[in-house]
Amino acid sequence: MTTHYAHPSLARILDLLGPSAARLLAAPAGCDNPVTGHSVLDVTEEEGPAHEGAILLAVGMRPDAAALLEALPALGRAGAAAIALKTRGADTGPLVGAATAAGVAVLAVADVIPWRHVDALLAAAAGNRGPDAPGLPSAAAVGDLFALANAVAAMVGGAITVEDPQQRVLAYSNLPGQPIDDARRDTILGRQVPLDDHYLRIYRRLWRAPGVIRIGDASPLPRLAVTVRAGSELLGSIWAVESGTPLGAQAEQALADAAGVAALHLLRLRRATELERRARGELLRSLLAGKTFSAARFGIDCGRMTVLALELPASSATPAGVLGLQVADLVTAYAETLTSSASCVVEGQVVYALLPLAEDVPPTRVASLAETVITRAEESLHTRLRAGIGSAVADFADVPRSRQEADRVLAVLAAQPHRAHVASIQDVRCQAILLELEETIVNDPRIQLASVTAMLRHDTERGTRYAETLLAYLDAFGDTTVAADRLHVHQNTFRYRIRRVGELFGVNLQDADERLVLWLQLRLLLSQKRAAPATAQGLPVVGPHQVADQD
Template sequence: MTNPYAHPSLARILDLLGTSAARLLAAPAGCDIPISGHSVLDVTEEEGPAHEGAILLAVGVCPDAAALLDALPALGRAGAAAIALKTRGADTGPLVEAATAAGVAVLAVADVIPWRHIDALLAAAAGTFGQDAPGFPSAAAVGDLFSLANAVAAMVGGAITVEDPQQRVLAYSNLPGQPIDDARRDTILGRQVPLDDHYLRIYRRLWRAAGVVRIGDASPLPRLAVAIRAGTELLGSLWAVESSTPFGPEAEQALADAAKAATLHLLRLRRATELERRARGELLRSLLAGKPPSAARFGIDLGRMTVLALELPSCSNTPVNILGLQVADLVMACAETLTSSTSCVVEGQVVYALLPLAEDIPQTRVASLAETVITRCEQSLHTRLRAGIGSAVADFADVPRSRLEADRVLAVLAAEPLRARVATIEDVRCQAILLELEETIANDPRIHLASVTAMLRHDAERGTRYAETLLAYLDAFGDTTVAADRLHVHQNTFRYRIRRLGELFGVDLGNADERLVTWLQLRLMVCEARTAPTPAEGLHVVVPHQVPGRD
């Protein structure tokens, strides 16, 4: 059986490379065409290798070169999917026109990105999509960062750590006799550099520097650090801890050279990781929609799972799609101490995370994780979030229920802003049930009581207050003194209203079932009417608190 994930599409390749590495100039056949591989294009060859479905790297070829323009019709007939080249400011109009006529896409590679990096990224894409499960990178695609760290440590003469732009430790050297201090030990054990103001100042200095930076105030042992970049794009950093022998100029040069080698590893790691995240995100999106994939495709063992939902603010300086990805990255990073198989997906204004949990991990740990994510979002993204947590389930088929519960929790927190910013479904179960009943009542007119409908309409048309009077009466268990005080009316006025609403609308307060259903519908409909933005027909009517006139 053919593996549907054997070849990535041109769109996936563009995602892999990223806008900082390549941009699309022409796609006459669209972006869904499969890419079978890549090779170097030699326009001087009269009969080159087979190009069916391939991206051809036009290394050293100008976009307006006559040889390239003349070769395009033959490349199109051979089935070439695209050509990739560096424009270096040249006019690309004739190239785009000729390529469109030949049916060949054109990619403009950033001038500052070495061709060896583009080659490695395309190889990573091919390796990733050759796996049985979509998006899971192979060891070849990821590269051996730990071996790189040991090699750099041997060259520089100090202990090495490799970090990503979020100061997370990706790899570290472990050669015998390496110097170590509390900062290195704590960073490696926690896989995260402390996010305090002192370290943030150090990193801002590092990001601005063009080369190796000597740092003497990060910890007891001095350090050398260098940013790892692909062109202008920041990929991470290399850190070297000084031993008893101070670092000399040769150590700085070795670390600078190592940063260039690390660029290739981090590019491959990041792009492979992005493919994995996208693939897992699509699987999670299907799962939340009630279309569960197999456990093997998801890459986790069936067991306890719970859904964490984080609601993004409707007003933010950051576009919601970018903010959603930033929050998802933060969830993935924070969840590493809880579980190693977290999946995230952004749906509109909500970031959903599926958290597989070991049997000995209580649900309270998920709430603590949510608090950590929210706190870090406030610190680093200057964004306030709310978090809802569904119940733990044991099967993929029940995950949509956990997601629905998490959504209900968010709705309760939104309706009651004075509540805590994090809650589980058990914390707000009663309020969540009322919300579900409200939706049922609003969406099914067959279960509306005629007496309640007539009462709300009468109040809206004549300015009376029968609905809130009856609701206050039922809320107070029939205690007219308490109910009258809540409405700030005289007890005699209150008793008159109760008597009149029985006459006008036929409400039988002596019937326990009718009292229950009337109370429930009034509670839901009056609250809905009070929060409706404008009056409308039927049940969406405004029930005023203070309206002059007789009752």
């Protein structure tokens, strides 16, 4: 038999949300009135029964918005319990005065909490009605999920595990004499449920079920399971191991009641995790841009750090912002095998991770981590990533350099798709240097040789091959026989072209310095020209001494 409780009071809602999520600015009618639900406030609609006892979310409205202040008397007449809004540092005096006169409470929601999470928190709080179930500690009193798992285990009479939607174990009970089998032991030790087809079928059944389900084929010992939700949002699941006497209807009811309390815990855990991740992400964003911080700000106590950069695909069915957060979650989860204080931030199409490294951690471990994340992203997110790894540095001031190197590695991998999807700066140092030199030469006309500029323009306009011929000559260290074979032309033709290069463009091949600069610029600019479309090769404009001679 299910017990029906009255709607929770405003005081109860505030207690369940916690002071870090919402604070009371005004309560002219007190906090004991019941809250019947919540909805988004639309100041253009007329007041009606839907507003009675409801918390109305003033999404996107400033505390001093005239439309909001003008709507308060009508909301008071409709019996609204409260309005909730983000103050964002604005003056709330006029709002508090108008709300007090109208008899409507005012809740200030933390600016950093997304409205979708406010909606989920209120849905979970509204589902936790009346007094807590007997034996279940309140959400405000329980310090962590492990204490909740032990409390639920004592009520249900079976060993408990709490999981997130990715089937990762968040907490488990450890009361003496609990039943255990191989599946429970392996799951706790690995902190992850095996993701084979058998278990995936069980989870699909669980996600569709409206309440507690009984599972007889999960392992040697049967189980009870229930989803944890906030409204329609799936937050995780609770599992109870059955041993000896079957768990009856009372145990099922206790497990169902526990799901409501667990929802608040999981929402608070998610909120705390997201707030911490956002704070660390902002610190990391500033650090990568060149601002320095103390190691204590990042909770880092080892002497080396490296930047791992993971590039998201340019085209994906998932928006880059969402996909970036999903990849950041993967990096954070798998980085725990390497370090306990990794930080991630999403910048455009790249996810950056700052990985502290103990002295005994070899560089290959970072590459292995990147390979694991790429494999997992391909399996679970259906996306293919590239990963670049910067140098390990000992000083926070050098972290931007490690980031720049990781970016350079990604550029090399993009330019050379035949390479593996993971590389460190040590693996591609020469290619990275050449890429940087290419950018410098292309973007700075002051260091472009006039002879090279004229040669490239002449070849483009006249269909000649002087630049290619000279590069082959320099590549072969002046051996015309080898160079001619590489271009598949007769040696006499090749020698003629080299002579014409000197005559037309004033090239002095007897000067070692000029040979070096010619080789470097021709190699980089011809490579760029081959990679660019014919209509957008971006060749430098020839000056007043452009050559008009024929080949």
